[in-house]
Amino acid sequence: MLAVRALRPNLLTLAAILATACLLHLIAIPITLAAPTPDTNTPPPAASMTTPHPSSTHSPHSGPNADIQPTPEPKVDDRQPGKPPPPTPVPATTPDARPQALPGAPVLLGHSVQERAIRGVELGHGPRWLAVIGGIHQGREANSTVLANLLLHHFRDNPAEIPQGVGLAIIPDLNPDGAVAGTRANANGVDLNRNWDAGWQPDAYGPSGYVPGAGGTRPFSEPETRALARYLLKRPFVAAIFLHSRGGFVVPGPGAGSVQLANTIASAAQYTYLRGWTAYPLSGQSSKYLVQRAIHVAIVELTTHTHPDFPQNLQGLRAALAWTQELPAPIASRPNAPVPSDTCPWLLALTPPTPPPTSCPW
Numbered sequence: 001m002l003a004v005r006a007l008r009p010n011l012l013t014l015a016a017i018l019a020t021a022c023l024l025h026l027i028a029i030p031i032t033l034a035a036p037t038p039d040t041n042t043p044p045p046a047a048s049m050t051t052p053h054p055s056s057t058h059s060p061h062s063g064p065n066a067d068i069q070p071t072p073e074p075k076v077d078d079r080q081p082g083k084p085p086p087p088t089p090v091p092a093t094t095p096d097a098r099p100q101a102l103p104g105a106p107v108l109l110g111h112s113v114q115e116r117a118i119r120g121v122e123l124g125h126g127p128r129w130l131a132v133i134g135g136i137h138q139g140r141e142a143n144s145t146v147l148a149n150l151l152l153h154h155f156r157d158n159p160a161e162i163p164q165g166v167g168l169a170i171i172p173d174l175n176p177d178g179a180v181a182g183t184r185a186n187a188n189g190v191d192l193n194r195n196w197d198a199g200w201q202p203d204a205y206g207p208s209g210y211v212p213g214a215g216g217t218r219p220f221s222e223p224e225t226r227a228l229a230r231y232l233l234k235r236p237f238v239a240a241i242f243l244h245s246r247g248g249f250v251v252p253g254p255g256a257g258s259v260q261l262a263n264t265i266a267s268a269a270q271y272t273y274l275r276g277w278t279a280y281p282l283s284g285q286s287s288k289y290l291v292q293r294a295i296h297v298a299i300v301e302l303t304t305h306t307h308p309d310f311p312q313n314l315q316g317l318r319a320a321l322a323w324t325q326e327l328p329a330p331i332a333s334r335p336n337a338p339v340p341s342d343t344c345p346w347l348l349a350l351t352p353p354t355p356p357p358t359s360c361p362w
């Protein structure tokens, strides 16, 4: 008994020693296993360069939690199997893939009457810039925005198709308020292709006839037209294509350069080439204003109000890009709108002289 009694404390101490050893061991496990957790958190600095959002949410959470949690063993064990592969490499590869998938620089041109953003994307490097504008009229012409978006996706996925020396800017929707409301005009009831400072009138014609106030209260009274004009002149652009529907033809802006551009698109897209618009009188048009500033303009009327005519217009735009490449490089800045009559008297002529001009900017 004595021996047993004498042994008991020893056994008890042994048990105590073992227990503490186990406890220490248990503590040691979470420490060693918890160490990778902070390691998972330490990568965030590296990951935060790429994906700031996850790292910022992770570090406050898992870091402190790993320290505070009293019995983290099971959680740690649960985490372990899933842990080795994901932590660092996944966030590192995702952002790398992004810029490759989405080349092109987004541009904010301005805002609509109802404060909706008017956005574009620039692809290629210029210095000869070509703009494609959809949605200057919404409502029944909304398929022009669909087409512009399809073209944008195509050239964003195939940037190598943009020739050297050319930049392509696509603005899918100039009239976002009209797109939401399903109207041709903007939120002020103004036709955005009758509001430019070229032959402007307060009342204007459209497909539904004479519309009082369709021109706006003054030239460039609307934020949408101001945003586009400012952007096109600032870059500066050498050519612009406006997408409308419907008709299945291409009309040039005034001037020989526009005639060439419209012909180029019409033959590549297999649309009819229409020399001029005769359906009703036009005022405050974008094409007239832009040609006065040495930007060649072609107006594409899609065949219907429903289909975007993408394959046809892809061919048309490829041809327009090749045509743009042949243009002389533009001057770096376009000083206050050269007056056409000063430099090139027939810049606004619908029918240019047959020997092509040599003294004009195209």
Ligand SMILES: [Zn+2]
Binding pocket: 137, 141, 243, 244, 245
């Ligand atoms: Zn239109």
